[in-house]
Amino acid sequence: MRFRVSASATTVAVITLQCVAQTATFENIGELPGGIDFTVGHGISRDGSTIAALSSSYFAYYGEAAYRRGDSDLIAIGALPTHQESNAAGVSATGTWIVGESVRQNEYTEAFRWSEDTGMIGLGDLPGGDRSSIARAVSRDGRVVVGGASTELDGKSVGAPFRWTPEGDATPDRQRRQRECLGRDPRWLGDRWRRGGPPRCQQAVPLDGGRRPGHL
Structure with missing residues (x-):
């Protein structure tokens, strides 16, 4: 993946x-x-x-x-x-924080968070994955980052969304398969979900970093 x-x-x-x-x-x-x-x-x-x-x-x-x-x-x-x-x-909404992926020579990727004050910080990988992650969106204050990463589920490498914070690092959602965070609007950070159908928004995270569910 x-x-x-x-x-x-x-x-x-x-x-x-x-x-x-x-x-x-x-x-x-x-x-x-x-x-x-x-x-x-x-x-x-x-x-x-x-x-x-x-x-x-x-x-x-x-x-x-x-x-x-x-x-x-x-x-x-x-x-x-x-x-x-x-x-x-x-x-981020304020323009202070930028997130994305950094690419190794062997084409493995790692999600990052960047600001002018901190520089680029790697966010790591999910447990059991194949060293592949990308950050898609970030809260207003930069403390919550969401994205997609590979992880292990039922003995297979699958795509999963992650939520990263400085205190907790990357946390996977193992109940959903083949999902990747897509983006945000002024209220929400959201992800898309593939399961035999077109991409759709299934979860969302407010820009303040909370965990309230919602749809884009």
């Missing part, structure tokens, strides 16, 4: 909705220096000021986690030690 995000050769644009005129404008957010001209936006803060993205660069030909604040250029955030690539998959 591997959690990877692929990207085609493209450059992302920010869509700004003008509610009164019912029109939309597109803004190119650019790319990192030295890459192959692709950028994919994967998350945006609640006020629209911070964008989390994947962009090719000198450092990582196939992709490096990056962010943009306001009108600045994209800024790369690197990868975990001994890793070669990374991907930013989500950003």
